[in-house]
Amino acid sequence: MAIKKVVLNFPPRLIQEPVTYHLVRDYDLQVNIMRALVRPREKGRMVLELTGSQANMDKAFEYLDQAGVQVDALVQELRYNPELCVHCTACTAFCPTGALSVDAETRKIVFDASQCILCESCIPACAYQAIECQF
Amino acid sequence: MTRTIEEINAKIKAGKVVVATAEEVVGLVREKGVKAATEAVDVVTTGTFGPMCSSGVYFNIRQSTPKIKCGGGKVSINGVPAYAGWAAADLLLGCTAVSDEDPRNAVYPGLFSYGGAHVIQDLVQGKVVKIVASTYGTDCYPRKEYTVELGLQDFASAVMFNPRNCYQLYNVAVNLAKRTIYTYMGVLKPGLGNANFATAGELSPLLKDPTLRTIGIGTRIFIGGTEGYVIWPGTQHVAEPQRFDNGLPQSPSATLAVIGDLKRMNPQYLRAASIVGYGASLAIGIGIPIPVLDEQVMAHAAIPDAEITFPIVDYGEAYPLGRPGGLGRVSMAELLSGHIEVDGKRVSTGCLTSRAKAREVAAELKSRIQTGSFTLSRPVAPLPGAELAQGC
Ligand code: SF4
Ligand code: SF4
Numbered sequence: 001m002a003i004k005k006v007v008l009n010f011p012p013r014l015i016q017e018p019v020t021y022h023l024v025r026d027y028d029l030q031v032n033i034m035r036a037l038v039r040p041r042e043k044g045r046m047v048l049e050l051t052g053s054q055a056n057m058d059k060a061f062e063y064l065d066q067a068g069v070q071v072d073a074l075v076q077e078l079r080y081n082p083e084l085c086v087h088c089t090a091c092t093a094f095c096p097t098g099a100l101s102v103d104a105e106t107r108k109i110v111f112d113a114s115q116c117i118l119c120e121s122c123i124p125a126c127a128y129q130a131i132e133c134q135f
Numbered sequence: 136m137t138r139t140i141e142e143i144n145a146k147i148k149a150g151k152v153v154v155a156t157a158e159e160v161v162g163l164v165r166e167k168g169v170k171a172a173t174e175a176v177d178v179v180t181t182g183t184f185g186p187m188c189s190s191g192v193y194f195n196i197r198q199s200t201p202k203i204k205c206g207g208g209k210v211s212i213n214g215v216p217a218y219a220g221w222a223a224a225d226l227l228l229g230c231t232a233v234s235d236e237d238p239r240n241a242v243y244p245g246l247f248s249y250g251g252a253h254v255i256q257d258l259v260q261g262k263v264v265k266i267v268a269s270t271y272g273t274d275c276y277p278r279k280e281y282t283v284e285l286g287l288q289d290f291a292s293a294v295m296f297n298p299r300n301c302y303q304l305y306n307v308a309v310n311l312a313k314r315t316i317y318t319y320m321g322v323l324k325p326g327l328g329n330a331n332f333a334t335a336g337e338l339s340p341l342l343k344d345p346t347l348r349t350i351g352i353g354t355r356i357f358i359g360g361t362e363g364y365v366i367w368p369g370t371q372h373v374a375e376p377q378r379f380d381n382g383l384p385q386s387p388s389a390t391l392a393v394i395g396d397l398k399r400m401n402p403q404y405l406r407a408a409s410i411v412g413y414g415a416s417l418a419i420g421i422g423i424p425i426p427v428l429d430e431q432v433m434a435h436a437a438i439p440d441a442e443i444t445f446p447i448v449d450y451g452e453a454y455p456l457g458r459p460g461g462l463g464r465v466s467m468a469e470l471l472s473g474h475i476e477v478d479g480k481r482v483s484t485g486c487l488t489s490r491a492k493a494r495e496v497a498a499e500l501k502s503r504i505q506t507g508s509f510t511l512s513r514p515v516a517p518l519p520g521a522e523l524a525q526g527c
Contacts, residue, residue: 086184086406086418086489090321092473093329093485102473107490124244125322125485127186127408127416 002054005034005114007077009070010044019069020048027060028052034117047077047118077118077133080111084130091122091131136174137429139526143177144510154178154504156497157343157425157436164437173433178504178511179425181340181436182357182496185333185488186408186416188319189299189370191229192255192397195291196266196283198224203278208270212254219268223276224291226266228254230407230417240412244317250415252407255295258287259359260402293397295359299369301421303341303389304445307332307465307484309477312451317412321487323450330447330475330482335493336440336467340423341389343436345382347521349425351514356393357422357500360404362509363395365423365518374520379444382435386446389518393421404496420492422500426511428526440467447477 008019015038023029029052038044050057064071080100087108092100099115100122102108120133146152155163155176164172194217196205204223211217214234218227230252239245254264268281287293308320308331316323321331336342344350354365368374369390376388404420427433444464453460465475470484503509517523 087491088185088485088487088489090331090485090487093331093483094322094324104471107471107494124317124411127321127410127418127487128406129248129409 001051002057003049003051004057005047005049005073007072008046008048008064009072010046011068012042014068015044017067019064019067020046022063023050023060027056027063029056029060035119078113078116079132080109080113081130081132082109084128085109086128086130088127090127091125094121094125096121137526138177138427140426140428140511140513143426146177147504147507147510150507152177152504154180154501156494156501157181157338158494158497160433160437161337161439164433165439169430169434169437172437173427173430176427176433179343179427179433179436180422180497180500180504181335181343181425182338182420182422182493182498182500183301183335183340183488184404184418184420184492184496185335186319186410186418187297187300188231188414188416190295190297190417190419191227191251192293192295194226194228194293196224196226196285197289197291199278199281199283201278202276203268203281204270204273204276205268208268210266210268212266213249213257213264215249215251215254219270230255231414233415244412245414246411247409247413247415250407250409252415252417255397255417256402256405256407258293259397259400259405261286287398290398295363295395295397295400297393297419299371299390300393300419301340301369301391301423302387303345304384305333305387306448306454307445307470307475308450308454309447309462309482310451311449311453316451317410318450319410319413319416320450321485322411325451327477327480327482330470330477330484331487332445332470332484333487334445334467335488335490336443336471337438338490338493338497340421341391342383342438342443344423344425344432345378345384345435345438347389347518348435348524349428349432349514349527350391350423351517351521351523351527353512353515354423355509355512356395356424357420357496357503357509358393358395358400359397359419359421360401361395361399363393364512365391365514366394367392368518372519374518381438381442383438383443391518404492418489420496422496424500424504424509424511426526428524432524440471443467445470
């Protein structure tokens with residue numbers, strides 16, 4: 001079983017395509033939509049967590065590639081900059097997943113990118129521009 | 136037992152002083168009691184680090200040739216307007232000032248990405264800023280326009296002067312309204328979506344000397360990485376608040392006006408803040424040493440997070456409309472746990488003051504006192520409503 005978080009970038013002509021439906025039906029993947037942003041006639045982006053066999057996953061990526069969907073790994077999307085962070089903890093109350101949390105001992109912020117669903121709720125909470133998102 | 140500030144300073148000079156941070160004495164008193172802790176420790180160091188909007192810097196620029204009279208004219212620093220209503224070369228820049236072009240909240244919520252605080256931060260980080268002055272000419276100051284780029288050390292003086300810092304006790308902010316609001320207490324989600332607090336708790340300077348028995352006008356403090364002074368009560372200082380038995384006030388009360396030399400400050404203890412939808416502000420690290428003059432001083436300095444409580448206030452309606460809206464009280468220990476209960480609802484908490492940075496401040500002040508580079512000063516007068524302890 002493989003689990004992968006990816007960002008799909010759709011060109012305008014593919015926005016109407018039932019891509020996630022194909023991923024589920026044709027490649028037997030579990031699809032968890034973490035975030036979706038569609039600007040009609042411009043572009044569409046979707047953050048997905050995919051679960052399935054590695055073989056199916058590979059085939060699914062081949063299908064997406066042929067269909068013209070650009071697939072990026074999720075990792076670099078939210079940037080937490082510890083140099084700019086003052087560890088006020090204002091952001092943590094906004095984080096629905098615990099990706100941003102406070103170490104009870106040091107009272108410093110711990111950022112776990114693997115928990116981040118790119119909801120962006122934390123960004124306006126930070127007065128020091130220590131969190132940036134490129135969605 | 137009792138001590139005097141002179142005795143403590145003599146111990147500092149002799150390298151024999153015992154200093155503990157306010158967090159450390161909480162544990163010490165719990166273990167050994169007030170009496171033993173008073174005997175053991177000479178000075179308790181406190182610290183805080185958070186946005187303090189009533190902060191600014193006054194500058195004096197060296198005269199140009201021909202000379203110019205900024206007073207009565209207009210001056211901006213990196214596009215941010217400075218106050219020039221003084222003599223020829225004195226300027227004041229408040230940390231919340233923003234340029235005339237900034238959209239502010241016209242594009243709501245505004246980002247306030249560059250304000251007075253950012254100019255001050257740029258200077259302390261060693262960057263050069265651009266000063267543009269335009270004014271009228273006089274017989275003694277004929278020049279009307281002047282543009283110059285200056286780094287911090289190029290100013291004849293650059294003095295941080297803050298009319299109100301270090302609020303003693305502050306509200307915990309929540310939002311009972313139906314929309315997200317953007318306040319000086321941060322972003323507050325509707326329907327009790329979160330609770331924000333702004334205090335260093337058991338490290339916070341004025342919470343550790345709640346009746347101001349050792350902190351007065353003339354007290355030497357740590358500010359922005361250098362030495363400064365308490366010069367007056369801060370604006371909105373409440374002289375006689377209602378208090379609990381442990382001496383802590385029940386609502387926001389004492390404040391301090393403070394001063395320090397910007398030229399000697401360190402960017403580690405000074406950060407510009409852009410509070411979304413609210414404005415620019417300046418986060419400053421401030422630490423105040425508390426001389427352990429008697430057991431009462433130690434008892435106060437050792438009040439733990441669990442016994443410091445704050446009023447919960449609705450910023451959705453009660454606060455802006457000036458209505459009383461008691462939502463109860465909550466302790467610092469509860470706030471630090473990450474969740475509190477308000478109206479039967481579990482609410483996530485976030486802080487605006489950095490406890491981690493407050494710790495850095497208290498530890499740095501401790502080490503400066505231990506190594507003899509920071510000595511204590513005797514207050515020359517008490518703050519309104521306070522009575523100084525014997526030994527001050
Ligand atoms: S984007 Fe959302 S999930 Fe990610 S860290 Fe910020 S609040 Fe948490
Ligand atoms: S709000 Fe910004 S500065 Fe404060 S802890 Fe979070 S990332 Fe750090």
